[in-house]
Amino acid sequence: MLSSKLSNSFAKVYSDKYQLTVPQWRVIAHLAEKKTLTAKEICIEAGLDKSTTSRAVKQLLDREIITGKQAKTDKRATELALTAKGNTLYQELSNDAAKWQDNLFKSLSSEEQTVLFSILQKLDEKSN
Numbered sequence: 001m002l003s004s005k006l007s008n009s010f011a012k013v014y015s016d017k018y019q020l021t022v023p024q025w026r027v028i029a030h031l032a033e034k035k036t037l038t039a040k041e042i043c044i045e046a047g048l049d050k051s052t053t054s055r056a057v058k059q060l061l062d063r064e065i066i067t068g069k070q071a072k073t074d075k076r077a078t079e080l081a082l083t084a085k086g087n088t089l090y091q092e093l094s095n096d097a098a099k100w101q102d103n104l105f106k107s108l109s110s111e112e113q114t115v116l117f118s119i120l121q122k123l124d125e126k127s128n
Contacts, residue, residue: 006104013096018089023048023056024065025093031066031082032090038077065089 007022014020020028026046031037037045043053057080060066065086071077082090105113
């Protein structure tokens with residue numbers, strides 16, 4: 001429940017200010033991290049289904065936030081990457097995310113934050 005609440009809370013940041021959907025944000029975030037990915041790889045990395053990914057990719061291509069070129073290894077696939085506009089958008093979103101996160105965690109002491117992140121890391125490692 002907490003994960004869903006936090007996700008919905010942060011979604012307001014990128015949906016209101018940047019007119020992005022959750023799948024679009026996930027595509028941008030994964031491309032920022034990996035630099036280039038195919039739509040199929042984004043499905044796997046972001047945990048999105050094929051149609052949702054396809055729709056998000058098309059919308060981001062139309063807005064010139066990402067670009068696509070034929071993959072060198074598989075002529076049927078398109079390698080996607082952020083454009084300069086997309087990189088700028090990602091940096092702005094990252095700054096907004098950091099502010100949102102700082103505001104969220106300011107209610108916890110430094111010690112509580114350390115304990116929380118330690119617990120979350122252990123749970124994440126255990127779930128892999």
